[in-house]
Amino acid sequence: MVQLNQQTYSSYLQDRYHRASEGPLTDFLSRRNGNLYLGNQINLNDLARRFGTPLEVVYYPQITIQVQRMHEWASRARQETGYRGQFLYAYATKANFAAEVVQTALQAGAHYETSAAADVEIARYLWQHEILPRDRLICCNGSKDANYLGAIRRLREDGCTSLISVLDDLDELDGLQSCPLPLQLGVRERSAGNRDGHHLGNDRFGLTEAEIDQVVTRLQSSPHQLVLYHAMIGSQVEDRDHFLATLHDSLVAYCQLRQRVPTLRYFNFGGGIPTSGYTLDFAFDYQDFLQQLMIAMRDMCARYHVPMPHLIGEFGRYTVANHSLYLIEVGKVKPGQPGQPDWYLMNGSMMVSLPDSLLVPNQQFVVLPLDGWEAPVHPVRLAGRQTCDSDDVYPRPTQPPLLLPNTGTGLVLAICGIGAYQQMISGRGGAHHCLSPEPRRISITVEGGRLAMQSRPQQDQAAIMRLLGYRPQRVAPPLRLAPRYKTRRAYSQSV
Ligand SMILES: Cc1ncc(COP(=O)(O)O)c(C=O)c1O
Known part of the structure; x- marks a missing residue:
């Protein structure tokens, strides 16, 4: 003392x-x-x-720096690993909805991830004013009530084709299937949120394997396409090996699903990429993480004879x-x-x-x-x-x-x-x-x-x-x- x-x-x-x-x-x-x-x-x-x-x-x-750095790491990781899919950086706006924050992330090249009906309305406003450029993806996550589904349909009816609604429950498909315009859909894997063991609240999100099968069957006779597989394990995951090991089964599930669904082309690992803002002890090698993820996905795709998907990360706390x-x-x-x-x-x-x-x-x-x-x-x-x-x-x-x-x-x-x-x-x-x-x-x-x-x-x-x-x-x-x-x-x- x-x-x-x-x-x-x-x-x-x-x-x-x-x-x-x-x-x-x-x-x-x-x-x-x-x-x-x-x-x-x-x-x-x-x-x-x-x-x-x-x-x-x-x-x-600082937001611009964060987005640019991640793009640079991803581009080096792709070069190192020969990964042929693209890397897409989405900003998880739930982390901070402030207009200047969202616009700064978009200007730095980020795609947009929504979590609520009101969030889709903001995306719609930004999209209408071309602050959210037309080529950017808008991934809609979370459990969707009638308001949220209505907002998604309105944005699609406005002509937005880069919208992907990620199904969190089967009844969301009831609300979307009747949309006269073709929709791009995703499925969120429920078990990804169970495997981590550190983020117990995650268990409520997404679909079981049997429910994903039902989505595949129901979409066969519809104008809509299943394009995205979403597997998020948790937040602020600082242990690289744990992150990758926890995602492993989701990579397998993606490849197996891709064998049956040729329209599938995005693998979205959601949030979880950590920020350095919480402790001076922080040490996470972002490029190395992306490299290992790309290697794992590349090799898994080779094993299942399917093309490498585009990788999407939804960066919330890392961005802001x-x-x-x-x-x-x-x-x-x-x-x-x-x-x-x-x-x-x-x-x-x-x-x-x-x-x-x-x-x-x-x-x-x-x-x-x-x-x-x-x-x-x-x-x-x-x-x-x-x-x-x-x-x-x-x-x-x-x-x-x-x-x-x-x-x-x-x-x-x-x-x-x-x-x-x-x-x-x-x-x-x-x-x-x-x-x-x-x-x-x-x-x-x-x-x-x-x-x-x-x-x-x-x-x-x-x-x-x-x-x-x-x-x-x-x-x-x-x-x-x-x-x-x-x-x-x-x-x-x-x-
Ligand atoms: C679906 C989804 N994506 C992305 C995020 C952002 O996570 P993070 O802040 O860990 O990047 C969250 C956070 O809850 C989420 O639920």
Whole structure:
């Protein structure tokens, strides 16, 4: 314990994670001259100084980088393995539906994966405005009620032919079979979601082998075609061998089905590709994974004498987890109970801004201090001061505490990996737990080769009251006076 007290944060990081205090920390974060940078471009210390905290920093170019990197790895993997099918990158929009997010992924070349009726309506809007280019696939997943099926039919009737509805239940075929226009259909394999053992909720998705047989039979006398086989094993699967071993039976099932169904041409492994945003320990070789998958599929196809399918991945958290982060500040230090870590009482809420800290057992996020790297570390837990909820704690009491500089009040922390799912689960633009206001959001895009920054102020009291049905005549001043900043101001760097 004495030794721990003397260890500085930078030496702790070196010992525990083998990261130097200057240089790359992850594939999206680095540190230069004592400042933390997002995407090697955005100086987070500078943003915290200029705008104050809490602050949400959204850096859209990171999404472009993620998509481009995966395309490059896939293209190298295809070359290395002689894989003849294409590799198609789809963005699983459920991870973050924000317009700028979806449009950035599309501009980077992503196809579109939907999860709900409203999502198809967004795709339809983007398709009508040619923001979603005509040659991009739109894969519709999830259990489909009449609304969802109706939205799919409307998009098809508008003339969209790149739509693939992936059947999750047999009765979806009842709703689609009567469509007068030919449809491209997929089947989702139910057992893929059972094999992993880590994502038990997955079991409810998809069709059994017998149900897939029924689809094949029913489609024989219809204008519709079965083109896609979907097998998703889970999410954030960091173990390559486990990922591939779990997919093995699905590759066999694809090939066996392809022998009977010559229109079948896509193998979709769904989500599961992990993000680096949750732990500094992260190590996943994406190109190697794709290469091994291509080898396995190539060899399986050779064994069953069927052509190699196009491979589709539906990348949710991989696409967006790292494009945004949250800067919050220690407002007060409260001593822990004897023998327990101290509390860092933060000027934000973890349960509102990173709800997976509560929902997903043992969920982690990369947490880094902006300053104090040469100060001694000590164990702490973060508690959200914007709620009075005993669950507003990170890490959970069952998890080890964080080791952070002992500099206390005023220390700003970057909580990373929050760009996927967190805002969708918590809700965007609503009234939140204990009326915790949404923080100021700094959004950074590339415009004309330069970084452009937009600032949306922190949600104010009047907005919160209106959302809850109050009609405030006069409102209290903003809840926190952060330094003011004009909107749409060109950032000082070009890219
Ligand atoms: C069908 C489907 N595809 C893709 C995804 C995205 O998964 P991930 O965020 O692991 O990439 C999900 C997530 O739930 C999903 O249900």
